[in-house]
Amino acid sequence: MYCPVCKEERQGKFCPECGTRLVAEHLKSDTKLQCEWNERFIKFGKDVIADGLGVEKENGEQETVCRGTDASGAARSNDNARSASGSGVTPLSRRDSVLMSAVERNIDSNNAEALEKQIERLAVLVSNYSVDVVSYKYYMLLAALRPKELINLYEANTANGYWQTFWVAVAYLKCNDISKSDNAIVGLDRYSEYPEDNSLLLSALRAYAESSTFEAEEYMNEIVWNECTPLLLPFVKAASLVIAPERAEGIAVDNEKCNFYIENMVSLEMPEEKAARRKEELSKLVLIPIVNKKGKWGYVDAENNEVIPCKYDDAFQFCNGLAKVKLGGKWGFIDKEDNEVVPVKYDSAYEFNELLTAVNRRGKWGYIDINGNEVVPFKYDDAEEFSDGFAKVELKGKWGYINASGKEVVPCKYDDVDYFLDGFARVELKGKKGYVDVNGKEVVSCKYNDVSYFEEGLVAVDFNGKWGYVNESGKEVIPCKYDRTWNFSEGLASVELNGKYGFIDKSGREVVPCKYEYACDFSEGLALVSQRWKDIFIDKRGNEALALGDDIVMPFCEGLAKVIRSGGKCGYIDKSGREVVPCKYEFACDFYGGLAQVELNGKKGCIDRKGCEIVPCKYDEVYSFSDGLAEVELGGKWGVVDKSGKEIIPCKYDETVYFYDGLARVELNGKEFYIDKTGKEYIKD
Numbered sequence: 001m002y003c004p005v006c007k008e009e010r011q012g013k014f015c016p017e018c019g020t021r022l023v024a025e026h027l028k029s030d031t032k033l034q035c036e037w038n039e040r041f042i043k044f045g046k047d048v049i050a051d052g053l054g055v056e057k058e059n060g061e062q063e064t065v066c067r068g069t070d071a072s073g074a075a076r077s078n079d080n081a082r083s084a085s086g087s088g089v090t091p092l093s094r095r096d097s098v099l100m101s102a103v104e105r106n107i108d109s110n111n112a113e114a115l116e117k118q119i120e121r122l123a124v125l126v127s128n129y130s131v132d133v134v135s136y137k138y139y140m141l142l143a144a145l146r147p148k149e150l151i152n153l154y155e156a157n158t159a160n161g162y163w164q165t166f167w168v169a170v171a172y173l174k175c176n177d178i179s180k181s182d183n184a185i186v187g188l189d190r191y192s193e194y195p196e197d198n199s200l201l202l203s204a205l206r207a208y209a210e211s212s213t214f215e216a217e218e219y220m221n222e223i224v225w226n227e228c229t230p231l232l233l234p235f236v237k238a239a240s241l242v243i244a245p246e247r248a249e250g251i252a253v254d255n256e257k258c259n260f261y262i263e264n265m266v267s268l269e270m271p272e273e274k275a276a277r278r279k280e281e282l283s284k285l286v287l288i289p290i291v292n293k294k295g296k297w298g299y300v301d302a303e304n305n306e307v308i309p310c311k312y313d314d315a316f317q318f319c320n321g322l323a324k325v326k327l328g329g330k331w332g333f334i335d336k337e338d339n340e341v342v343p344v345k346y347d348s349a350y351e352f353n354e355l356l357t358a359v360n361r362r363g364k365w366g367y368i369d370i371n372g373n374e375v376v377p378f379k380y381d382d383a384e385e386f387s388d389g390f391a392k393v394e395l396k397g398k399w400g401y402i403n404a405s406g407k408e409v410v411p412c413k414y415d416d417v418d419y420f421l422d423g424f425a426r427v428e429l430k431g432k433k434g435y436v437d438v439n440g441k442e443v444v445s446c447k448y449n450d451v452s453y454f455e456e457g458l459v460a461v462d463f464n465g466k467w468g469y470v471n472e473s474g475k476e477v478i479p480c481k482y483d484r485t486w487n488f489s490e491g492l493a494s495v496e497l498n499g500k501y502g503f504i505d506k507s508g509r510e511v512v513p514c515k516y517e518y519a520c521d522f523s524e525g526l527a528l529v530s531q532r533w534k535d536i537f538i539d540k541r542g543n544e545a546l547a548l549g550d551d552i553v554m555p556f557c558e559g560l561a562k563v564i565r566s567g568g569k570c571g572y573i574d575k576s577g578r579e580v581v582p583c584k585y586e587f588a589c590d591f592y593g594g595l596a597q598v599e600l601n602g603k604k605g606c607i608d609r610k611g612c613e614i615v616p617c618k619y620d621e622v623y624s625f626s627d628g629l630a631e632v633e634l635g636g637k638w639g640v641v642d643k644s645g646k647e648i649i650p651c652k653y654d655e656t657v658y659f660y661d662g663l664a665r666v667e668l669n670g671k672e673f674y675i676d677k678t679g680k681e682y683i684k685d
Contacts, residue, residue, distance in 0.1 A: 002284055012219060034467075079112065098387070103118050117661060123138060140167055145174075150164075151172065203272075269475070287336055290306075290683065291671075291672070292685075294310075297500075298314040299323070320338065320355060322341055331359070332349070339537040342368055347362070348386075354389065354404070356389065358385065364380060376406035387420070390402070400414065409440045414428060415428045426453070433449070448461040455488050463480040466480040467495075477506075483498070483499070494519040498514070500516060503522075517529075517533055518530045522540065525540065526556055528554070534549065534550070545575075556575065557592070559609070568587070569585060572609075585603075593625055598617065606622060615632070615641050625643060633651065636654075639651035640657050653666040
């Protein structure tokens with residue numbers, strides 16, 4: 001048998017290394033693997049075009065374009081192409097989708113400082129997801145903002161994909177290294193079945209880098225009419241904007257044939273009015289809040305040189321070039337030259353998020369931008385931060401949403417509103433719940449006793465004690481006839497009818513009969529159910545995949561499932577039922593990022609998938625890892641460990657230690673100050 005993930009021969013039904021179900025030898029053929037890549041690339045092509053990146057397609061031409069190269073850039077046969085609806089592409093999580101939206105907005109607003117911070121998070125996404133639009137934006141931003149870093153990354157790695165190779169060619173041109181750019185562009189040939197198109201691409205970029213505007217225009221017009229690869233044109237446009245933005249306006253394009261995603265890429269500099277008030281060297285300077293013995297705050301650089309004197313009552317980190325400070329009981333924002341960009345006159349203020357922040361003046365809330373302009377009037381009784389383009393506001397006891405222009409897109413008439421997720425927000429009116437979209441339209445009427453969250457295009461709703469499902473248009477697609485329903489997961493949802501559990505698909509068809517004592521959602525192709533009070537795992541056809549006897553088991557996560565043996569001790573099994581982590585723990589969580597929190601002898605730590613104790617079981621509390629760090633508590637004091645288990649910040653602080661942009665605000669003996677990841681405390685003598 002063969003593991004399609006590890007690409008190794010294995011024994012048994014499941015891979016002992018990654019937990020993937022093994023397949024027959026013949027299924028690892030090139031045709032099969034190529035089909036998988038085809039599905040991914042077609043999905044990517046459709047997503048890209050939907051976002052406006054690429055050329056308007058007619059008469060199914062999009063399918064033809066997407067067959068040109070696969071997600072890794074390898075040539076593809078048209079015979080193997082399939083629709084994206086069955087694609088196995090892992091979707092971005094909600095959190096990561098929000099990041100991608102923020103990246104797009106910051107590109108549109110030319111916000112280089114915010115993009116610099118987001119590059120590191122995009123790097124994590126590139127390693128976690130095989131979604132090409134993430135790689136495209138990540139390598140594009142590296143080419144624009146850190147070309148030498150991209151070049152070093154490329155030259156140190158032999159396994160470079162299409163997007164990395166494409167944008168490193170742009171980076172070479174930006175650094176005036178024409179010959180190496182030639183080599184990189186020529187190297188694209190191995191990813192495409194149309195090498196002549198790469199020659200056009202090379203010629204256009206070369207002409208542009210050498211200021212031959214007319215020639216560049218000729219090459220790009222030729223690419224426009226090359227019907228095999230029309231997606232090349234927006235890449236050339238975006239690349240030319242990165243290489244030499246001052247000449248970008250001199251190149252004409254046929255906008256009826258080409259709809260560019262990046263119209264405002266230019267040089268990714270800060271807006272003019274902001275750039276004008278700072279010195280070049282100061283704009284790049286990292287400033288750290290520091291407090292003196294008298295409790296006054298100022299700022300120092302990385303070498304501990306005082307840049308802004310300690311005169312404020314409170315101060316926070318710089319974000320988008322501004323820092324929130326407090327003086328005389330009032331709040332405002334300063335730049336790195338200690339200029340009051342936002343006057344210190346507000347009663348309270350959030351920090352900037354999406355270039356806007358909520359501030360309070362005389363009991364009413366409004367919003368200001370990074371230049372101190374009041375863009376939303378002070379009329380709200382409460383207000384929250386902007387997230388994904390919207391902010392939650394309260395007026396006369398009712399809640400709604402405003403957009404960045406201050407327009408009330410969801411009127412303040414609801415008793416409660418949740419945050420927008422995937423374009424919808426749950427609302428409550430007179431004890432009944434429903435959903436509104438970003439235009440304020442009530443897509444799911446407020447007539448239901450309860451509603452869940454949209455998953456896979458459907459939301460579970462409770463109408464007079466019976467549950468069913470409504471789609472994103474508000475249509476009840478599965479009648480409210482069940483005693484209870486749960487969200488869809490991997491195309492199926494668990495339901496309860498007459499005290500028994502089963503599974504339905506999105507058409508409402510009962511694909512697994514309601515005959516079980518209970519059922520959990522599908523995870524990694526399997527669902528945990530109880531039959532005659534014995535836990536078993538079933539596949540999506542209802543076939544038994546793994547019987548578990550009297551053990552209590554949780555659903556699989558990252559190839560392993562938590563099991564509780566008689567006596568209450570926890571461990572983990574793989575998909576063959578083999579115990580890979582001994583059942584010796586009093587408590588255990590699911591694996592996330594290759595690690596799981598466990599408890600032994602009343603103390604908590606973390607183990608890896610082989611059961612090795614990475615973080616020793618000696619702490620009273622261990623939080624999840626984020627950016628390679630986890631907060632830990634010992635004896636009522638907090639510190640931080642890394643993924644090797646090393647305690648990089650000792651457990652001595654009174655509150656949790658959360659790092660943001662390399663700094664954490666901590667409390668010790670009633671005093672607050674900042675520390676860096678080396679544990680250095682920024683307290684001025």
